Each structure stands twice: as C-alpha cells, then as structure tokens.
Amino acid sequence: MAVHAPVAPDSRAVAPAGPPNKAYHLVSRQAHPQDTVVQVGGASFGDGHFAVIAGPCAVESRGQLLEVAHAVREAGAAMLRGGAYKPRTSPYDFQGLGEAALELLALAREETGLPVVTEVMDSEDVALVARYADMLQIGARSMSSFRLLQKVAATGKPVLLKRGYQASIREWLLSAEYLLAAGNSQVVLCERGMRTPDSEFTRNTLDLTAIALAHLETHLPVIADPSHGTGRADLVPIMSCAAVTAGADGLLLEVHSDPATALCDGKQSLTAAAFQALCRRLPAYVEMRG
Numbered sequence: 001m002a003v004h005a006p007v008a009p010d011s012r013a014v015a016p017a018g019p020p021n022k023a024y025h026l027v028s029r030q031a032h033p034q035d036t037v038v039q040v041g042g043a044s045f046g047d048g049h050f051a052v053i054a055g056p057c058a059v060e061s062r063g064q065l066l067e068v069a070h071a072v073r074e075a076g077a078a079m080l081r082g083g084a085y086k087p088r089t090s091p092y093d094f095q096g097l098g099e100a101a102l103e104l105l106a107l108a109r110e111e112t113g114l115p116v117v118t119e120v121m122d123s124e125d126v127a128l129v130a131r132y133a134d135m136l137q138i139g140a141r142s143m144s145s146f147r148l149l150q151k152v153a154a155t156g157k158p159v160l161l162k163r164g165y166q167a168s169i170r171e172w173l174l175s176a177e178y179l180l181a182a183g184n185s186q187v188v189l190c191e192r193g194m195r196t197p198d199s200e201f202t203r204n205t206l207d208l209t210a211i212a213l214a215h216l217e218t219h220l221p222v223i224a225d226p227s228h229g230t231g232r233a234d235l236v237p238i239m240s241c242a243a244v245t246a247g248a249d250g251l252l253l254e255v256h257s258d259p260a261t262a263l264c265d266g267k268q269s270l271t272a273a274a275f276q277a278l279c280r281r282l283p284a285y286v287e288m289r290g
C-alpha cells in the first residue's frame, strides 16, 4: 500500500485568502471601503453629500435654456443639465443643437454659476464637449461603448455613467471599472430605469434595488434619474423621494418651462413650479437616509 507523505503547507498552490477579487476591483468596496466623494464645482455627491442636477432634456434655444437654468438654480439645483447631442431612437427626431448648445450651456453657467453636465455620444466629440462641460455624461445607450469610456476618462473630467436599460448591475459596474482603470475615479453612477413590460403606463421601471445594491458593492456615488426612469412627470416627485430613501446621493431631473412644447421628453419633464415643490420636499428624505 502506497503511503502518501503529508504535503507540507508551503508546497501547495497558494489559495487566495477570503473571497476572490471582483472583476471590477477598482470600483469595488473590497479595494476601497471609504465612500468616494465626487465634486463638480459647488456640487458634491457621495459620503453623505447630496445634490440635484436639473435642466431640460435638450438645449433648444437661448431663451429656453436660460429661463430653465435660472428657475432650477432658484429652486435649489446644484448643477445644470442639457443635451447638446441627443441619442434619439428615430433619425428623424430632434438630434440636438451640437456645438451651439455647448455655447449656450457655457453662457448659462456664466449667468447662474451652476456647473454643467452634458452627454457625449461619440469619441470624435469628446475633446469638444470637454472644452465646455464640467462633467461628461455617458448615456444609457453608450454604457458599453468601451473606447468612448476610455476616451472620456482620459479627459480627467468627472463622469456621469448611466446604466444601460438592459444592462445588469455587474455590466454597469464593469463599465465604471473601464473609467477607473483608465485613471479617472471621479465617477457618479446613475440608475435611469430598465426596459419594462408595462410600457402602457410607464417608459421604464426605475430599479430602486440597484441603487441600494450599488452602494453595497461600490464606493462610488450613485444617483437616480426618475425622469427617464418613469417617463411621466406625475410619477417623478414620488419616485424621487423613493430613490433618495433607497440611498441615492443625488437626482438627475428634467425640467422645462413649457413641457407641452418641448422638442424632447416633454411628458417626463417637470414644470419649474413642480420642480420647486419637489425641492421643498427633498431635504426631509435626505435626512432620513441611513
């Protein structure tokens, strides 16, 4: 009978201590237990800091943008949003004003003092958009455009990373990992709703679980976009409060002075008055967060 000598512990293959490292290890709390704070001008997200980003879906004109920008600043927004390049499902829908919109965003920042965030859709536009914007938005449809993520990260500007509407939480965090691996850790995650079986009533289903779960998995701030997340202005206030209760570090909200005539996403856009009313309700929910 063969006798096997006991194997000395130091001759075995070394097993990792604890659970294996996550594929998104830079984004993971394992590597970085402390919450990251992302600061864009006077707006801070994460580790107890909360900020509201508001503005129109798309920049339509000088008058439209300036009117909304002043209104949201008065109501308490800390950042202005506005699309210059719009990812529209139909090529016949309004595509955005491009560089002219970027110039208007810069003007609105000058007038209100609010830092601006706008989407960059194409690698070719990254340098141009980064010249004007304080934060670059990666839209839901671009979450998996990995070369775009790398190029955006390389600008050094803070990044707002939307979750794809059919993306798993793991895929979302791996897209964030692309940004961190490219040397940019100023990343805010944004849950904006998933494709829904209930499209008769809502445009998307805002995934509140993803907000809470992302906080467990990652040190990055997580905000919610209840405008795209529901597609309905009458649901935006209550779902904003729900998202904050689930732990959101901020909100991204579409506001238009006349939603009925908006060139893009009017149905989900709050009026200035509705936005102001919501901003009065939010502090109680922000305080209640665990």
Ligand code: PEP
Pocket: 057, 083, 087, 138, 139, 140, 141, 162, 192, 228
């Ligand atoms: C937007 O914020 O206007 C937008 C197009 O969002 P999403 O990429 O989430 O559809």
Ligand code: MN
Pocket: 057, 058, 228, 254, 264, 265
């Ligand atoms: Mn929109």
